Amino acid sequence: MSGAYVHGYDARANERLEDQAATLVDLLHHDTAYPAGSSVLEAGCGVGAQTVTLAQHSPEARITSIDISESSLAEARSLVERAGVTNVEFRQADVFELPFEPETFDHVFVCFLLEHLSWPVTALERLRDLLRPGGTITVIEGDHGSAYFHPDSEAAHDAIRCQVELQAAAGGDANIGRRVYPLMTEAGLEGVQVSARMVYVDATRPELVDGFTRKTFTAMIEGTREDALAAALIAPARFDEGVAALHRAAEADGVFCYTFFKGVGARGAGAGAVST
Amino acid sequence: MSGAYVHGYDARANERLEDQAATLVDLLHHDTAYPAGSSVLEAGCGVGAQTVTLAQHSPEARITSIDISESSLAEARSLVERAGVTNVEFRQADVFELPFEPETFDHVFVCFLLEHLSWPVTALERLRDLLRPGGTITVIEGDHGSAYFHPDSEAAHDAIRCQVELQAAAGGDANIGRRVYPLMTEAGLEGVQVSARMVYVDATRPELVDGFTRKTFTAMIEGTREDALAAALIAPARFDEGVAALHRAAEADGVFCYTFFKGVGARGAGAGAVST
Numbered sequence: 001m002s003g004a005y006v007h008g009y010d011a012r013a014n015e016r017l018e019d020q021a022a023t024l025v026d027l028l029h030h031d032t033a034y035p036a037g038s039s040v041l042e043a044g045c046g047v048g049a050q051t052v053t054l055a056q057h058s059p060e061a062r063i064t065s066i067d068i069s070e071s072s073l074a075e076a077r078s079l080v081e082r083a084g085v086t087n088v089e090f091r092q093a094d095v096f097e098l099p100f101e102p103e104t105f106d107h108v109f110v111c112f113l114l115e116h117l118s119w120p121v122t123a124l125e126r127l128r129d130l131l132r133p134g135g136t137i138t139v140i141e142g143d144h145g146s147a148y149f150h151p152d153s154e155a156a157h158d159a160i161r162c163q164v165e166l167q168a169a170a171g172g173d174a175n176i177g178r179r180v181y182p183l184m185t186e187a188g189l190e191g192v193q194v195s196a197r198m199v200y201v202d203a204t205r206p207e208l209v210d211g212f213t214r215k216t217f218t219a220m221i222e223g224t225r226e227d228a229l230a231a232a233l234i235a236p237a238r239f240d241e242g243v244a245a246l247h248r249a250a251e252a253d254g255v256f257c258y259t260f261f262k263g264v265g266a267r268g269a270g271a272g273a274v275s276t
Numbered sequence: 277m278s279g280a281y282v283h284g285y286d287a288r289a290n291e292r293l294e295d296q297a298a299t300l301v302d303l304l305h306h307d308t309a310y311p312a313g314s315s316v317l318e319a320g321c322g323v324g325a326q327t328v329t330l331a332q333h334s335p336e337a338r339i340t341s342i343d344i345s346e347s348s349l350a351e352a353r354s355l356v357e358r359a360g361v362t363n364v365e366f367r368q369a370d371v372f373e374l375p376f377e378p379e380t381f382d383h384v385f386v387c388f389l390l391e392h393l394s395w396p397v398t399a400l401e402r403l404r405d406l407l408r409p410g411g412t413i414t415v416i417e418g419d420h421g422s423a424y425f426h427p428d429s430e431a432a433h434d435a436i437r438c439q440v441e442l443q444a445a446a447g448g449d450a451n452i453g454r455r456v457y458p459l460m461t462e463a464g465l466e467g468v469q470v471s472a473r474m475v476y477v478d479a480t481r482p483e484l485v486d487g488f489t490r491k492t493f494t495a496m497i498e499g500t501r502e503d504a505l506a507a508a509l510i511a512p513a514r515f516d517e518g519v520a521a522l523h524r525a526a527e528a529d530g531v532f533c534y535t536f537f538k539g540v541g542a543r544g545a546g547a548g549a550v551s552t
Contacts, residue, residue, distance in 0.1 A: 143424070145424045145428070146422075146424060146533070148419070148421045148422060148451075148454060149454065150454045150455050150458060152421070152451065152454075175424075175428065178424060178425065178426045178428075178531045178533060179426050179531070181478040181479075181480075181529075181531055182426060182478075182529040182530075182531065185529065186529070192480070193480060194476070194478060194480075195476065196474050196476035196533065198472050198474045198535065200470070200471065200472035200537075202457040202458075202470060203457075204457075204468070204469060204470075253457075253458040253461065253462070254458075255454045255455070255457055255458065257422070257454060257472065257535070259474065259533070261476075
């Protein structure tokens, strides 16, 4: 992963990711719980936005959370301590140079990581090789192409496109959610099952209007303003018009839609070959 | 409703709508059942694609299904007879000139109708006035802006846009699904609750690959070819490229997503004023 734009690396973005985690916990995590005694690798934990939930849902599993960024890990450690969670170990590591022996883990959990990687299939293959036969990989990713809203606004779509282009320039794919099934299958995982987790927001769901439409999605797009203008992807007035339109969709008659994709696949019981 | 383009009025389109109904029955209808003895108006039944399911889920309700088109009603009658359904009466009527007294029905059911209307709020107001106080209106609509797929294709989006533009030129809105909440609220319905019903299709769901991606959505877009070219909305080669890309999304590593919106709202118990 290289390039100037990576979200999640400044204080405002961290607050946003924590808000997002609080609102979306049930939608994304309710069906992930690992058995007592199992060893779980969380790859790309970032600032720990998902780590606390992951650990709390599997209190008797041993979780190892890795990230490439030491500063993110420091945030994550602090968050986990504040939550009183004790079953997580943190370690600095690159997902493409994993410091673990093959067949070290029972399960792997990956959330909002593949979207940043130039070689997501390679990453999944490396992670697969760390699994004991029959172990699972769970992948959760969003998809910016799944964002639509009322009132509709071409300016808002243009502003969103800036983040898609910035992320692509950094080697990632902000529209990766729809690709979870083919990516996991291509990585040789077996029995892959993907489910779409759609967030539908109207005025009857005020916690999502505030926690998701405003503080997660719109805040994320707003957060790309400086980079988008520096890269000359859009005129400042057009960007601001787009952000205003996203805020408009959070008003009483507004509607906002976004979808996350969650996939689970297994390392085959007969898997012998280890890719490198 | 006026204009040249209205889908559902030729034999191929009718087959498509029946396929769609078969595949999507559970997703759209599982939570709609009316009590014994209740009177239900189905407004805009078309060729009866939803009528059989509606009647079978509420076998002891009395259903009155109306449509503006006599030829569609003939199809619907035939479909209902073949299914052995006996609790449906058909009647030719315009939703804007309804031949019923106020407070005639306990419930109203509207599926894939508002997308074709220039004044959807007025239609809902007229239908609301036919309800006894406390009665409900159920609205189901799709949203073409919710369609995305892997592999992604600008040509496919261009082909889809043709139908959106044709439907807009005829006074409708193919992206109306996201507007179900504001439309129902604006029509004075109370306690409106909307849920998104997303269809996620990958190779693990072959009945949806065939029944939805190919035979419902792609067939519908293909069906607009003649009108789209006649209206000079797109070059023939570009349209065909777009349709080919939609078929590509139905292959083994393809993914297709689409979302329907279902809203339920009530006529207030204290509703006295009847709008006209």
